[in-house]
Amino acid sequence: MKEREKIKEDELKLKELEMRERLEMEKLKIEMVKEERNSKVQSKSDYFDAAKNIRLVPRFCEKTVDKYFPQFEKIARNLNWPKPYWTTMLQSVFEGKAAEIYSALPSEKKFRL
Structure with missing residues (x-):
């Protein structure tokens, strides 16, 4: 009897x-x-949040345009910004003549990167 109980107990443990x-x-x-x-x-x-990244765009200075665009491109590439957003990011920091010229361009003529 005890042996049967032991077997049953072992079976239950196994189950x-x-x-x-x-x-x-x-x-x-x-x-x-x-x-x-x-x-x-x-x-x-995974979408590009321009509003979140806009603060990373370097300030635009008309006096150093020749240095500005390579600097911007380097930042954009390092941060893996999608190219279609580059113009949006750039225009957000344009000031003075650059802003005037950009806003005067017809939509189809605004540069695409």
């Missing part, structure tokens, strides 16, 4: 271990699915 293992596997699967969803959401939401 309990199997259930715990299954539960652990299910938890891991759920975590993997969550991580996968998060990575998909991040890739979909």
